[in-house]
Amino acid sequence: MTASSARRTTAARSPLAAASAIAVAGALLLTGCGDQTKDKSKDSGSSVSSAPLAAKLPKDIRDKGKIEVGSDIAYAPVEFKDSSGNAVGLDPDLAAALGKQLGVTLEFQNGTFDALLTGLRSGRYDIAMSAMTDNKNRQQGVDPDTGKKVGEGVDFVDYLTAGVSIYTRKGDTQGINGWSDLCGKKIAVERGTVSNDLAKAEAKKCPSGKKLTIEPFDDDQQSQTRLRSGGVDAASSDFPVAAYAVKTSGGGKDFQTVGQQVEAAPYGIAVAKKDTQLRDALQAAMNAIIKSGEYQKILEKWGAQDGAVKQSVINGGK
Structure with missing residues (x-):
């Protein structure tokens, strides 16, 4: 691919x-x-x-x-x-x-x-x-x-x-409840995925002065690490993976999904x-x-x- x-x-x-x-x-x-x-x-x-x-x-x-x-x-x-x-x-x-x-x-x-x-x-x-x-x-x-x-x-x-989901740090959603809320934010994704494609498409819609910054990584674990450290506002991956991360990372205390899965x-x-x-x-x-x-x-x-x-x-x- x-x-x-x-x-x-x-x-x-x-x-x-x-x-x-x-x-x-x-x-x-x-x-x-x-x-x-x-x-x-x-x-x-x-x-x-x-x-x-x-x-x-x-x-x-x-x-x-x-x-x-x-x-x-x-x-x-x-x-x-x-x-x-x-x-x-x-x-x-x-x-x-x-x-x-x-x-x-x-x-x-x-x-x-x-x-x-x-x-x-x-x-x-x-x-x-x-x-x-x-x-x-x-x-x-x-x-x-x-x-x-x-x-x-x-x-x-x-x-x-x-489908594809967005997740954030638990209790720190930054007002994100879907893809349209990402302008002016930073998102981590795995390179070459549908999440990456969706982020690129959304970035083109953002108005001047509210750029969506996309940080692509080689694997999803790196994206999670970046989000956990506060380096980005959100991350995105396939729903089963996002749900698993929400349930297991930090004993369920690190992340939460926001909005509905898409695609x-x-x-x-x-x-x-x-x-x-x-x-x-x-x-x-x-x-x-x-x-x-x-x-x-x-x-x-x-x-x-x-x-x-x-x-x-x-x-x-x-």
């Missing part, structure tokens, strides 16, 4: 569960997210021979026995690292369930969010699964800032819906355009776990059940 063409959230979806429903994993959130190293944990899958959907995979993936997944593993509760350095969260759990259907391991590799699609195109990863919003710009490889094509697009296997859209697993067989295998596996009920159990574990989809589709983002 290019900076803004790899945004985290969007495609027809309902709001995710409120902050109180977000599960506290009791895990240590790590801030390092740009090392591009493999995560030592491997989401377990059953053997190829016994897996019900193994035959749908490309032969090279079956022979390799794994699907390499690019992910920004600092976005709790969707994906983050536990105290042992293992990838945990909603996406890793769903990936493990997909692996059982396909008979391979889905191995998460850590990278900065705005470089994941670039890594996918270059062959560093087989897929990208990182709370990534499926939208037309990403499908077509278009930079939303310029409207120009900057690379080959990707296909998405959609699996969840979520509800689908999360999708990104697959290179040429890899249609892999794409279709992942879609079949996702629909299999939706049908079996395992999908619903995983979403409930992470408080994401309100974003559930009834069926996985390809490129459902607008």
Whole structure:
């Protein structure tokens, strides 16, 4: 993805569960997210021979026995690292369930969010699964800032819906109750996300003398740190992440969400355009776990059940 063409959230979806429903994993959130190293944990899958959907995979993936997944593993509760350095969260759990259907391991590799699609195109990863919003710009490889094509697009296997939220220090909202209240303020966002896109769009509307200052960071943990220290007035991220931060940071004493979530859209697993067989295998596996009920159990574990989809589709983002 290019900076803004790899945004985290969007495609027809309902709001995710409120902050109180977000599960506290009791895990240590790590801030390092740009090392591009493999995560030592491997989401377990059953053997190829016994897996019900193994035959749908490309032969090279079956022979390799794994699907390499690019992910920004600092976005709790969707994906983050536990105290042992293992990838945990909603996406890793769903990936493990997909692996059982396909008979391979889905191995998460850590990278900065705005470089994941670039890594996918270059062959560093087989897929990208990182709370990534499926939208037309990403499908077509278009930079939303310029409207120009900057690379080959990707296909998405959609699996969840979520929106974008703003949060502030608790008890210090600075009069912010939505995007239109940000002129004259400072906001922290993760680079290359929908939050970043929305902030840029809002900044263009601000009158002279009330500039919206945008501070982009490599990962969401850095944005939270900046807000916590008082360096900015607000931060923005996908609703499940904002809600998790509100519930867990400082024992729930650091942040509060303000206003309503916006830009509800689908999360999708990104697959290179040429890899249609892999794409279709992942879609079949996702629909299999939706049908079996395992999908619903995983979403409930992470408080994401309100974003559930009834069926996985390809490129459902607008």
